[in-house]
Structure formats: structure tokens, C-alpha cells
Amino acid sequence: MRINKLLSNHGICSRTDANRLIAENRIIVNGKLATPGQWVEEEDIIIIDNEPIPVKDKIYIALNKPVGITCTAEKAVQSNIIDFINYPEYIFPVGRLDKASQGLILMTNDGDLANKILESENEHEKEYIVRVNKPFDDLFIKGMSEGVEICSVITRPCKISRVSSDTFRIILTQGLNKQIRRMSSAFGYKVVRLERIRIMDIKIEGIDNGNWRYLTDKEVIELKNG
Incomplete structure (x- = not known):
């Protein structure tokens, strides 16, 4: 390499x-x-x-990212996630969660595991709660679940269910740039709140906004075996 x-x-x-x-x-x-x-x-x-080069212990962190933080390891970028978490050793975000969104993101220094999680063909699940700017009907849910053309690509079929008149739960197995926002926009809706609540078997429960915790040994093993 x-x-x-x-x-x-x-x-x-x-x-x-x-x-x-x-x-x-x-x-x-x-x-x-x-x-x-x-x-x-x-x-x-x-x-x-x-x-x-030193042999470093592997670090695995689950962070509840606030709105306004950019998921990049480039320290030249203002409000970057590295400065925000201020961890004493070098770690980086696994994938991205756009600046206007909040919720779960994994941080690590294990490049091999990060690459495995990010491989699109592995179809790892990521779950979100999304609120849009107006109520939607069942046709919206059906259309979103069957795949939407964005950026000349048809998104994979996904699981989606209603939470309230203007809020839905969606589970994706791919990670196109601003995918949920662009999918919603294709039907005439604007996302006003987007929170990722799960990556594979790792859940955001118990982590307050802006806080983080180490993954358990069991969680790390499940990620590696996923």
C-alpha cells in the first residue's frame, strides 16, 4: 500500500x-x-x-456529533471533528455525517476496520431519524423505500417507516453524499433535522449530544465480524 x-x-x-x-x-x-x-x-x-513507527493500541470511540461540526481530519477546516473531540492521540472519523446533521459517528485509529465498515458492497446498516419541512403521505414512504434517482444514481431499496406526520425512520445500506437530503428533495421535501442513531449494532443511546464513549470489546468484535 x-x-x-x-x-x-x-x-x-x-x-x-x-x-x-x-x-x-x-x-x-x-x-x-x-x-x-x-x-x-x-x-x-x-x-x-x-x-x-510506534505500535499503538487501537482506539474505538462512538461520538454523538452536534450540528455544526465538520467530519474531517483536516485541522485547517474550522469546527472540524478532530479539534472538537480533542483526543490526545491521532484518530479519525469513519465516514462522514454532514455539518448540518447530528448523531452517531465512529472515531478510530484502525484504518483496516474503517475501510471494512465503509466498503459499500458490505451493505452495513445505518439508521436515521429525519424530520422534513411538511407532512408527507404514504406515497413518499413507498417512493423513498424503492429507490430514488440522485446524481445519476438510483439509490438502493431501503427500510423506511413513519414516526409522525413529518418525521420518518430510515435504514440505509449505502452512504452517498447527502443521500437522505437529496432523496427527500427529489420528492419536494427539505430535511430540517437529521440524526443518525445507529451504525451496524452500535447505537447512540446513552451518549448525550456532544459526548462520546469507548466501544466495548464485544462491540469491536461485532464490527470486525460484521
Whole structure:
């Protein structure tokens, strides 16, 4: 894999930061200065600032993200999720939850697990509670559940049920950019509140808005086996 991905997978730094360290001649691979985009193997000897890359414990966190926080590891972005959680070690968000939305997002330094969760073909469930700007009828529920054309793509069929006259519960197995907002817009509705309440078997219950907790060993095993 490329050195940027390896360092990210090991929880050392982001892929962008890896480029900066390489440009500053601070990374050595098998006795030679690393080059941008270099391919490396797990068994290669990689040294950063004259020290071998450390073996770090894996970190798994469930965060209840507030509205207004951007899910990016780029610290140059204002109100980014890294500054918000202010964790003492390098971790990154698994996927995204747009700035105007709130709810559950996983944070980790385990790149391999993150990639597994994000693989679209694995069809991992993500559950949301969504309120729109006006009441909807049963045709809206039927249309949303059968698939909607957005950005020249037909969304996968999904599970959707009514919560109230203007609120629904939806379970997706894919993660297109602003998918629920665009699906709703295709039927003439605007999302006014969107909360993710579940990722696979991890639920937001018990985590107050803006707070986080470590995943249990059982939860981590279920994610890895999912």
C-alpha cells in the first residue's frame, strides 16, 4: 500500500500529514528518504524523526456529533471533528455525517476496520431519524423505500417507516453524499433535522449530544465480524 495509507492505518498521522512529513525529509524507509506516494510493505523498516513507527493500541470511540461540526481530519477546516473531540492521540472519523446533521459517528485509529465498515458492497446498516419541512403521505414512504434517482444514481431499496406526520425512520445500506437530503428533495421535501442513531449494532443511546464513549470489546468484535 502507499505509505500515506499505511501511516493512517497505523494511527500515526493523516494521509495529508504524511505528505508534509515526507516533504520535510522526516520519513525514512529501509534506509532511504521516503518519496511522495511511495509503495511500502508492512515488513518495511519505517522511521519517522529517527524513531521507528510506534505500535499503538487501537482506539474505538462512538461520538454523538452536534450540528455544526465538520467530519474531517483536516485541522485547517474550522469546527472540524478532530479539534472538537480533542483526543490526545491521532484518530479519525469513519465516514462522514454532514455539518448540518447530528448523531452517531465512529472515531478510530484502525484504518483496516474503517475501510471494512465503509466498503459499500458490505451493505452495513445505518439508521436515521429525519424530520422534513411538511407532512408527507404514504406515497413518499413507498417512493423513498424503492429507490430514488440522485446524481445519476438510483439509490438502493431501503427500510423506511413513519414516526409522525413529518418525521420518518430510515435504514440505509449505502452512504452517498447527502443521500437522505437529496432523496427527500427529489420528492419536494427539505430535511430540517437529521440524526443518525445507529451504525451496524452500535447505537447512540446513552451518549448525550456532544459526548462520546469507548466501544466495548464485544462491540469491536461485532464490527470486525460484521
